[in-house]
Amino acid sequence: MKIEFKRIIPILALFCVCGLGFSQQEASETILRLTLKEAQDYALMHNRTVMNAGLSVSEAQKRTWETISAGLPQVSASVNYQNMMGFSMSFAGMNIAMPPTSNFQATVTQLLFSASYWVGIKMSKIGEDLTETARLQAELDVKQQTQSAYYTVLVVQENMKILEQNLLNIEKIAKSAEDLVRVGVAEQTDADQLKVQVLTMTNAIKSLERHIELAYNLLRFQLGVEINTEIELTQTLEDLMSAKSANEMLAQYFDLNSNYTVQLLEGQIDLANMQISLERASSLPNVAAFYSYTYKIARSTFDMSPNNVIGLQANIPLFASGQRHVRTQQAKIRLETAQNNRDLVSESLLLQEKQLRFNLNSALESLELQKEAMEVSQSVFESITRKFQHGTASSLDVTTANTSLLQAQGNYINSMMEVFTAQTELEKLLNNF
Numbered sequence: 001m002k003i004e005f006k007r008i009i010p011i012l013a014l015f016c017v018c019g020l021g022f023s024q025q026e027a028s029e030t031i032l033r034l035t036l037k038e039a040q041d042y043a044l045m046h047n048r049t050v051m052n053a054g055l056s057v058s059e060a061q062k063r064t065w066e067t068i069s070a071g072l073p074q075v076s077a078s079v080n081y082q083n084m085m086g087f088s089m090s091f092a093g094m095n096i097a098m099p100p101t102s103n104f105q106a107t108v109t110q111l112l113f114s115a116s117y118w119v120g121i122k123m124s125k126i127g128e129d130l131t132e133t134a135r136l137q138a139e140l141d142v143k144q145q146t147q148s149a150y151y152t153v154l155v156v157q158e159n160m161k162i163l164e165q166n167l168l169n170i171e172k173i174a175k176s177a178e179d180l181v182r183v184g185v186a187e188q189t190d191a192d193q194l195k196v197q198v199l200t201m202t203n204a205i206k207s208l209e210r211h212i213e214l215a216y217n218l219l220r221f222q223l224g225v226e227i228n229t230e231i232e233l234t235q236t237l238e239d240l241m242s243a244k245s246a247n248e249m250l251a252q253y254f255d256l257n258s259n260y261t262v263q264l265l266e267g268q269i270d271l272a273n274m275q276i277s278l279e280r281a282s283s284l285p286n287v288a289a290f291y292s293y294t295y296k297i298a299r300s301t302f303d304m305s306p307n308n309v310i311g312l313q314a315n316i317p318l319f320a321s322g323q324r325h326v327r328t329q330q331a332k333i334r335l336e337t338a339q340n341n342r343d344l345v346s347e348s349l350l351l352q353e354k355q356l357r358f359n360l361n362s363a364l365e366s367l368e369l370q371k372e373a374m375e376v377s378q379s380v381f382e383s384i385t386r387k388f389q390h391g392t393a394s395s396l397d398v399t400t401a402n403t404s405l406l407q408a409q410g411n412y413i414n415s416m417m418e419v420f421t422a423q424t425e426l427e428k429l430l431n432n433f
Contacts, residue, residue, distance in 0.1 A: 031230045032223075036150050036240060039223065039233075040433065043146040044139055046224030053131075053138035060131040064124040071117045077106045081298075102297035109290045112312075115281030123274045130267040137260040142222065143433040144424055149219040151420040154237050155413055156215050160208050162409045166402065167201045169385075173398055174198050176389055190395035197399050237416060246364055246423055249432065254353045256346055258431055265342040272335035279328040285316040349429070356429055360422040367419050370412040377401075377408035 034042060044050055084098040111117060174194035181191050220229055256262055292309040317324075384401040387393035427433055 031232050032225065033232045033234050035233075035235050036147060039150050039219070040143045040146050043142050043223050047142045047146075047222060048224055050135070050138050050142050053135035057128070057131045057135050060124075060128040064121070064128050067120050067124040070120075071111045071114070074109045075106070076109075077104070079104050079297075099300065100298055101300045101303075104295040104297055105292060107290060107292045109288055111286070111288050113285070113287040115284045116278060116286070119274055119278045119281050123271060123278070126267055126270050126274060130264060130271075133260055133263045133267065137264070140260060140428060140431065140433065144428045146219070146222045147424050147427075147433070148421070149215070149222050150233065151240070151417065151424070153212070153215045153219055153233060154235075154240070155417045155420070156208065156212050157233075158237055158416075159410070159413050160205065160212060162413070163201060163205050163208060163406075166406060166409075167198065167205065169381075170194065170197050170201060170398075170402060173385055173388065177395060180389075180391070193395040193399055197402060240420075241416075246360055246419070249423065249426055249430070250357055250360060252430055252432065254350075254430055256349060259349060259429070260431070261345060262342065262349065265338065265345055268338045269335065269342060272331065272338045275331040276328060276335060279324060279331050282327075283317055283324050285314050287312065287314045289313075353426075353429055356422060356426040360419070360426055363415065363418040363422045367412070367415040370408070370415040374405075374408040374412045377405040381405045 032042075079102070081100065081102040083100040086097075088095050088097045090096070174191065174197070177191040177194050181188055216231060217227065219231060220227060223229075223231075225231075289312050290310070294305065294307050294309075296303065296307070381398075381401040381404070384393050384397050388395065388398050
C-alpha cells in the first residue's frame with residue numbers, strides 16, 4: 001500500500017495548530033482574573049471558614065427541628081418472648097402448665113402540655129439566629145481579609161515597578177559614568193560607586209519578587225484556591241483610591257445595633273432570659289396522652305390483659321429542696337453578666353470608631369505630604385543627574401539623591417498602605433463591604 005506523504009503533512013500541521021490553540025485556551029482559562037469585588041465574592045463561595053459557618057447554620061436548623069419533633073407524636077414498637085422453662089402452677093388441686101408467651105406491642109404518645117418544651121423551641125430559634133449572625137460575621141471577616149490581601153499584592157507590585165524604574169535610571173547613569181571615565185571627565189571611583197548602587201537595587205528587586213509571591217499565596221489562601229493557581233488582579237491602586245471615597249466613609253453614621261458582635265451579645269442576653277424562663281417552667285407539670293395496642297402472638301393460660309389501652313400521664317414536680325430556686329438565681333446572674341459584656345463591648349466599639357476615623361484622617365494627611373515629598377525628591381534626583389552628566393556633580397551626589405528618592409517613594413507607598421488599612425478597618429466596623 002502506497003502512503004501519500006504530501007497529503008498527510010498538511011493534516012498533521014492542522015492538528016498541531018489546533019492542539020496549540022486548545023492548549024493556549026486552556027492555559028488562559030486557568031488564570032483567575034479578579035477585581036476586588038470579584039475576589040471577595042469568590043472568597044465567600046470557596047473560603048472554608050465561610051463554608052464551616054454555613055454548615056453551622058444548617059446544623060442549628062436541624063437542631064431546631066429536633067426540638068420541635070419532641071412534642072410531636074412518638075410511635076414505638078416492641079416484641080417480647082417469655083419461656084417459663086416447664087414451670088407449672090397448682091390451683092384447686094389441678095396442675096396447670098405455663099406455656100411460653102409472646103407479644104407485639106405498639107405505643108403512640110403525644111405531649112399535651114409542657115412549658116419547658118415551648119421555652120426550648122424559643123431557645124433553639126435564638127440559637128439558630130445566633131449561628132446565622134456568626135455566619136455573617138465570618139463573611140465580613142473574609143471580605144476584610146481578602147481586601148487586605150488584594151491591597152497588599154497591589155502595593156508590593158507598585159513598589160516593584162518603582163524599583164525597576166529606578167534601576168533603569170541608575171543603569172543609564174552608570175553607563176554614562178563609564179563614558180565620562182573613558183573621556184577623562186569622571187574618575188573610575190564615581191563609576192564604581194554607581195555600579196554598587198545598581199547591584200544593591202538588583203538585589204532589592206529579587207528580594208521583593210519573593211515578597212510578591214508571599215502576598216499572592218496569602219490571597220490564594222483567602223480565596224480558597226490551589227497554591228499553584230495563577231491570579232491576575234485587574235484593578236490598580238489608582239482605581240481603588242478613586243473608587244472608594246474616604247471622605248464619604250468618614251461622614252457615614254455608625255449604627256451600633258448593626259454590628260454583628262453586638263448582635264451576638266444581644267442573642268446571648270436573649271438566651272440568658274430564656275434560661276430563666278426554662279428554670280421556672282421546670283416547676284410546672286408535664287401532661288402526655290398515650291395509646292397502646294398489644295397483639296398476643298402466644299397467649300398464656302390465664303391472660304386477662306386487654307389488647308387496647310388509652311390513658312393520660314402527668315409528671316408533677318412537688319419538692320426539690322430548693323434546687324430549682326438556686327438554678328433560677330444562677331440564670332439571673334448569667335443574664336446580668338451577659339448584659340455587662342454587651343455594654344462593655346458597645347463602649348469599646350464606640351471608642352474604636354473614633355480611633356479608626358482618626359487613623360484614616362491621619363493616613364490621608366500623611367499620604368498628601370509623602371506624595372509632595374516624593375515629587376520634590378524626584379525633581380532633585382533629575383537635577384543632580386543632569387549636573388552629573390555635565391560634570392558638575394559627583395557620583396556620591398547621585399547616590400545620595402537616589403537613596404533619598406527611594407526613601408520618599410517607599411514612604412509614599414507605605415502611606416498608601418496605611419490609608420488602605422485604615423479604610424478597610426473602618427469599612428468593617430461600619431459593615432460597609
